[in-house]
Amino acid sequence: MKTNTLLLCSGIASALYAIILLATPSFFIEIHGLTTDAVGLLFLRCAGALCVGYVVLGLQGSKLKSEEGIRLAVLANFAVWLAVCCVMLYGKFNLPFNALVFADITFCGLFSILFAAKVFGKQ
Numbered sequence: 001m002k003t004n005t006l007l008l009c010s011g012i013a014s015a016l017y018a019i020i021l022l023a024t025p026s027f028f029i030e031i032h033g034l035t036t037d038a039v040g041l042l043f044l045r046c047a048g049a050l051c052v053g054y055v056v057l058g059l060q061g062s063k064l065k066s067e068e069g070i071r072l073a074v075l076a077n078f079a080v081w082l083a084v085c086c087v088m089l090y091g092k093f094n095l096p097f098n099a100l101v102f103a104d105i106t107f108c109g110l111f112s113i114l115f116a117a118k119v120f121g122k123q
Contacts, residue, residue, distance in 0.1 A: 003070055004062045006114055010077050011058020013111065014051045021048025033098030054080055078115035084108045 020028050025044035026036045034040070054077070061073030085108035092101050 001114065003074060003118055006118065007058050007062040007070075007073055007077065009058075010081070010111060010115075011055050011060075011062065013107070014054040014058055018048050018051035018055055021045065021051060032100055032104075033096060074115055074118045078112065078119045081108050081111040081115060085112050 021044050025041045025048065028044060029036050029040060057073060057076060061070065061077070064070045064073060085105060088101055088105045088108060091097055092105065
């Protein structure tokens with residue numbers, strides 16, 4: 001997959017998470033089998049706001065022309081998808097998530113692997 005296409009797909013995927021987390025955080029919590037409270041909803045809205053930054057990074061990163069800029073955008077996306085995957089794994093083993101969280105883990109793991117191939121693969 002071309003790097004620009006991967007960055008664009010990452011931006012779109014981040015946009016989906018951002019929309020869900022900002023607009024309907026209680027829905028996100030409920031489909032994963034967790035209880036809703038005001039603190040949890042605020043935290044998810046903060047995570048959604050953070051996703052907006054990765055939307056911009058993915059969408060604008062796909063338009064970059066310099067090699068250095070593309071490399072940094074790919075490295076940042078690799079780091080964030082890997083971090084989210086690790087947090088989801090931690091959450092699955094330590095919180096009462098239902099099995100739907102494995103879809104999130106798989107999704108984040110896929111992007112982690114794709115970006116890792118760009119970061120650590122032969123250029």
